[in-house]
Amino acid sequence: MTATLQKSPAASSLGGRRRPLEPVFHTLLMVCLAVAVVFLAILLAYVLHEGWGRLDARLWENFPSKLYPDRAGAQSAIVGTIYVIGLTGAFCVPIGVMTAIYLEEYADSGRWWNRLIELNIQNLAAVPSIVYGILGLGILARGLGLGRTLITAALTLSLLVLPVVIIAAREAIRAVPGSIRQGSLALGATQWQTIWRQVLPAAVPGIATGTILALSRAIGEAAPLLLLGAVTHITFNPEGVTDAYTVLPIQIFNWIKQPEAEFHTLASAAIVILLAILLVMNSVAVWLRNRYEKRW
Template sequence: MTVTVRKTPITAALQGRRRPLEPAFRVVLLASLAIAVVFLGILLAYVVSEGWGRLDSRLWTNFPSKLYPERAGAQSAIVGTVYIIGLTGAFCVPIGVMTAIYLEEYASREHWWNRLIELNIQNLAAVPSIVYGILGLGVLARGLDLGRTLITAALTLSLLVLPVVIIAAREAIRAVPGSIRQGSLALGATQWQTIWRQVLPAAVPGIATGTILALSRAIGEAAPLLLLGAVTHITFNPESVTDAYTVLPIQIFNWIKQPEAEFHTLASAAIVILLAILLLMNSVAIWLRNRYEKRG
């Protein structure tokens, strides 16, 4: 039996109007993508060409110098950046994932406090980073007497990116099919066993992607760290979480302010190092995502 759908004049007019607009919309999308890629390529080419002369071992083996740009390096800034990103990930990822598990698997939508938590998480994701810097300075550095140290910076950046981690982890957990949960529970597993052995492994690709986006934002932040004592001239590597520190964005900013052209070359080379660290982080996230997708 064949069912024939009768087209009204309005339906035919709408379909006829969509057909010429769809190719035009695709062209606009491709043009926007091409413009973004071209500008990004120009920026990368400019930075690499400007800093190529100082992309050598001096950059990561020497410490900063205010008087001798030919001897200056960014070892303390590179080490400080790696420490801060490592501590930030260690703080925010477990808390963010556990919060997402609670909100998606345990929390009841009928309770007002759960709705309040969700509303605050969504609002905190849009708060400017300088506000978190003021919060870290007032509460962590002065209120808890942690000082302007490495641990204070890591905790502040963890608060900054925590809403992003929570939102990404919630979306990844929500995307896991309900049949997986039902099948696990039907076989006698507890709710926690279902979450730990079934839901989380299936959600790891989405969680890894969201986490790396959050840490990518943290690695480029300079405004909160200016308030938290990320001084620009550090000639030693931090040995504990209570030491002074500096990071690559602050060091780059300091070199750009100098009038000598050699320092500008150093800044371009440091930007390349920062991009390399960011690409390495993204590569690890892609590897984790592909590994767990194959297992699934």
């Protein structure tokens, strides 16, 4: 006997009520997207127009100057930004990826401490950045005696983006089909060999994309670094992790405060440099995703 499944009148009426709303919802989404793109385009156009006159070699070859805006540059801020982000990535990426591997491949979700770790990671991802600045100032700078140095800034920003890196790495590892693991284990590989040679290579695109996007957030943070005492006027490049430093957001903040219009032009030009660095980082993320992505 063949059983025939029919939709109930209530389900049919519910589906009928939802269909006319789909074009409306789609239109609202497109309007929101258009508003965001228009405001972003206006912002970029304004910044380019204001800073175009100082987008030359002086900006990245010269050091900041309080008295001569026509000679001032942002070399120390650019170098400091690269150092801080490089150290941040060196600290947070290995810890984030290893934590994701543990939670996805080894941890027993039935254990209370594993559930507590997952809950804390999700909560920490939504903590305001200024709270991490307070944490870095109280524990790293004063408690551990690291001072207001380059390594303090890098460790603080690592704590800031670490939950994002963990979540992105977990999603990438989770997306690898279970059949890959089962096939590797069936051929005699150990669990760690399976993870190292099969799971991680397949998850690299997602991990790299999430990591670079997390670092893109860190590169624009100014509030925690202001709290950590980042120097607003520095005329040398840091040579070690215990040196004083400045970064582009701090330098832009310092120039914006100045009353002279020339410093405002410098600030707009530095914003363009910061956006260019962000664009390069996001382009690398897109390239890695397209280059190594596997479709299952």
